[in-house]
Amino acid sequence: MTTATAVYEQAVEGFGTVRVVPVDPDRDAPLIHAWVNEERARFWGMGGTSVEQVREIYAHLDSLTTHHGYLVSRDGEPVALFQTYDPEADRVGECYEVLPGDIGVHLMLAPIASPEPGFSGRLLGTLVEFVLRDHTRVVVDPDAANEKAIARMVRAGFEPGPEVVLPEVDLPEVFIPEKKARLAFLTR
Template sequence: MTTEPAVRPEALYEETVEGLGTVRVDRLDPQRDVDVVHSWVTEERARFWGMAETSRAEVLEIYEHLDSLTTHHAFLIRVGDEPAMLFQTYEPEADRVSECYDVEPGDMGVHLMMGPPKGAPRPGFTATMLSVLVHYVLADPQVRRVVAEPDIRNEKAIERLARTGFELGPQIVLPEIDLPEVFLPEKKARLAFLTREGAQAQD
């Protein structure tokens, strides 16, 4: 008896990284990827993601809702076939962050979270993965600036963005969202911006 191999999703973007191999950006499929996402977001290291207490069913519901939107999208970045990073993009004018700064044409918001490390430490791995994310977002010629808003307590993420070329902006308070389909608590965050020109200067 033979088993059919798992169907490999078609990558939205691929980049070959020296010493690492093929890095792929795949659309997150809530049904297929729920176990990976649930295991990641409920770890202590992911506390700033804000989903530490969510059940598997709740994670599935959240990402199925996200998958239904045209303004917000979720992705997995894989190294070869191994999931390595969860990230989301959103149009700031359709997000609560629009209440906290003046959105400019061509802005694209991002959330990102590295998966748990596996094997021996790989110096520069996170920076490389963040670079791939930026390349993917800026592959859309309409995007002129990448916007991030990490939790103000997440000093490592803020420092990492600054090292990648993001210009740090002011501290903001994202308002609570309490709707039937989504609840987001109030969040103190730090704005960070990376222009297309700034990204090109990093390459």
Template sequence: MAVYEQVADGFGVVRILPLDAKADAEVIHGWVSEPRAEFWGMNGLTQEQVREIYEGLEAFDTHHAYLAVHEDEPVGLLQTYEPEADRVGECYEVEPGDIGVHVLLAPAGDAGGRPGWSSSVLTAFTSYVLVGLDRRRVVVDPDERNERAIARFRRQGFECGQVVVLPEIDLPEVYLPEKRARLAFLRRETMLAQ
């Protein structure tokens, strides 16, 4: 069942659904295994490993994963997190109402890209977290080398912040290497004014 729906002019309805780690593992594995997803950090993982990661995420109250669908086709992956419960919270001054997101858009289909498609999916994601979850500001932390993502966020209205070093996390249940990230922020009032 959808937790949020957004009508995008010229594109249709984008529905945000809770990710089902078991049912959606094949789709997500296909996306994160592509060279274009190198910054997602899951290149080289098996479908089983991807499923296990997202099953593990379900145990947290502070981190959540969602699948965006358009006309019953998956079009994007959204992960939300509470910045104070994530390594990014060590790198900037978290404000009340902040929410962090990680976004991965589905690859273009066989027919190629559709004008406005990326913007429509990102608008659905930002509307969900800022309006649906009643948050004040979204923070993203793409790898500083991921110029395409940074440019996409800027076009979406995000304001770029500083480059920070996200510390390595080495726990039994998760390993994340150190990462140089470009922080960017989108305030609710900016999104609503667009």
């Protein structure tokens, strides 16, 4: 991961250097596969996938101009999978009034051997800084049953929005089942 070109890098005092690097489906599929197949990642919706399926999903994502996948590292260690998307080009755009300057994000933290107080908040704050450079509002749509993620967003300053049903996506290249989600927004 250290050889890839970062799209964003920030030294965070007392935390470390955070690098955001585009996912390389061939290089990163084994790591992402290990993360998404853990029980703790059930809300990510990729449980039961093979390494090849993960590679194909991220190769498809990489082919889009509206959706982007990133591996996030701290001091050279992969710590999160981060995705950004244009809400108008995503199913979430059917569930709320998309405003100019909106960007959607998904974040999955890597498994952590020993929890570090304040880690997720500091990492999330850095990633919000990254996306708000070019946008005015961040939109998140965690699973409505994912109380930990919703509480984390609220602690980070997101305003809870409505609970919505994200419609099923059934295309030749991708299938995503319907999902109850809790929208939340953070304005610059």
